[in-house]
Amino acid sequence: MKKEDKTLIIEDLAGKLAASKNFYLADTSELPSDKTQALRKACFDQEIKLIVVKNTLLRKALERTNDSEWSGMYVALKGSTSIMFSESSAAPAKLIKEFRKTNKKPVLKAAYVEQSVYIGDDQLDGLAAIKSKNEMIADVISALLAPARNVISGLVANAEKKEGGADASTENPS
Helix, strand or coil: CCHHHHHHHHHHHHHHHHHCCEEEEEECCCCCHHHHHHHHHHHHHCCCEEEEECHHHHHHHHHHHHHHHHHHHHHHCCCCEEEEECCCCCHHHHHHHHHCCCCCCCEEEEEEECCEEEECHHHHHHHHCCCCHHHHHHHHHHHHHHHHHHHHHHHHHHHHHHHHHHHHHHCCCC
């Protein structure tokens, strides 16, 4: 590969890294071609972009973009590396967990999620449990509405109780 080609790849990768709030580095080596194709399809279905990249090019792209924040990821740049870009912080982790129910790979090497770096496959469960911004907002709204729901249901129950008592006392027993 020519130096100009490598420079173009590094610049393109650096741009994608800078634009992404979440990306995962995974080892997808040794997957048979049919399993690799199934992984790519699953990524496509969940709007996750999967790119296989050389570690040296990825390291240079990381250095160009934000060396201080991502320098902890350099230890993960060994062996085969695939990058998973996603708008959702937990979607790639959930996909990896689901895919590994029937396969040994992919293995999580590192992840950058919401301005935090995670290293190692042992972080997978925690990353899969991360709630999205919309899920967090829904939880907060639900928590705020719970007391109001309790008051309203209490008022409704009390009104029904009074209506039931009023109906019984106004009826003529003849």
